[in-house]
Amino acid sequence: MADILELNLDMSGPVRIARDVYWVGSERETPLHANPYLIVDGGEAVIIDGGSRLDFPAVMTKILETGVELASIRAIICQHYDPDLCAALPHFEDLLLPGNVQILTSKPNVSFIRHYGVRMDIVETETLNHRYPFSSGRTLQFIPTPYAHSAGSFMTYDLKTGVLFTGDLFGSSGEDWKLFLSLNPQCQGCTRTLSCNLPDCPVDHILSFHRTVMTSNRALRHAVHLIQEIPALIIAPQHGGVLTQSQDIQLITDKLLTLDHVGIDGLKSKNNDVFFGL
Numbered sequence: 001m002a003d004i005l006e007l008n009l010d011m012s013g014p015v016r017i018a019r020d021v022y023w024v025g026s027e028r029e030t031p032l033h034a035n036p037y038l039i040v041d042g043g044e045a046v047i048i049d050g051g052s053r054l055d056f057p058a059v060m061t062k063i064l065e066t067g068v069e070l071a072s073i074r075a076i077i078c079q080h081y082d083p084d085l086c087a088a089l090p091h092f093e094d095l096l097l098p099g100n101v102q103i104l105t106s107k108p109n110v111s112f113i114r115h116y117g118v119r120m121d122i123v124e125t126e127t128l129n130h131r132y133p134f135s136s137g138r139t140l141q142f143i144p145t146p147y148a149h150s151a152g153s154f155m156t157y158d159l160k161t162g163v164l165f166t167g168d169l170f171g172s173s174g175e176d177w178k179l180f181l182s183l184n185p186q187c188q189g190c191t192r193t194l195s196c197n198l199p200d201c202p203v204d205h206i207l208s209f210h211r212t213v214m215t216s217n218r219a220l221r222h223a224v225h226l227i228q229e230i231p232a233l234i235i236a237p238q239h240g241g242v243l244t245q246s247q248d249i250q251l252i253t254d255k256l257l258t259l260d261h262v263g264i265d266g267l268k269s270k271n272n273d274v275f276f277g278l
């Protein structure tokens with residue numbers, strides 16, 4: 001199985017991003033890669049943001065290639081309700097044991113997720129006090145990030161490994177996708193916001209993505225302030241690259257905290273055009 005430390009990463013199978021935490025996405029070429037993840041803990045497993053219908057065959061194959069038993073998958077965490085992370089839910093439902101697996105999401109997402117036509121139990125994270133305990137005692141903590149970008153968006157923090165699954169936050173789009181993002185040393189100390197001199201600067205892509213996808217300066221800043229409170233070792237977004245280096249996490253955090261023209265705050269006043277698009 002591929003591992004984060006490999007130089008030429010083979011993404012045709014699952015990729016371990018931390019102990020018992022796997023990326024199980026599709027490597028197909030697309031301007032908007034989605035990153036589904038699997039956490040395995042002894043005889044239990046949970047899927048985080050399981051992906052779209054397009055990616056389901058690859059995602060399911062990679063899940064099985066981790067060696068996990070289907071009966072051990074207890075939950076599918078949906079950090080918001082968009083199709084790029086929820087549309088495969090009916091396919092999962094066809095394969096996973098009914099009554100054995102539940103959807104975990106926040107209350108504002110529930111009525112939207114029901115439109116995917118799933119019959120599985122949907123458990124509101126609010127009723128779990130925003131925590132999911134495995135039988136071993138390992139705990140996942142859910143952190144609401146309202147309007148970043150949906151009313152019910154939240155992040156998931158794995159206290160055992162320090163992986164913070166950020167959903168669309170820290171996400172990015174573009175053809176030049178890499179599963180692990182390591183910033184150019186030149187990015188450190190750069191004071192520009194967009195219009196970087198580096199060709200195809202990944203920081204530019206991340207900032208543009210947030211201006212387009214997030215709802216407002218205020219919603220983004222609220223979410224990033226919350227991220228600053230979490231001692232995350234790895235940032236695992238639903239799009240773009242996984243960040244594993246503290247200086248890179250710090251740089252992106254600082255840039256997002258001061259980013260302006262986000263969402264509604266980026267509308268030009270006269271013709272309602274947005275400044276940036278995907």
Ligand SMILES: [Fe+2]
Pocket residue numbers: 080082149168
């Ligand atoms: Fe989204």
Ligand SMILES: [Fe+2]
Pocket residue numbers: 082084085167168238239
């Ligand atoms: Fe997304």
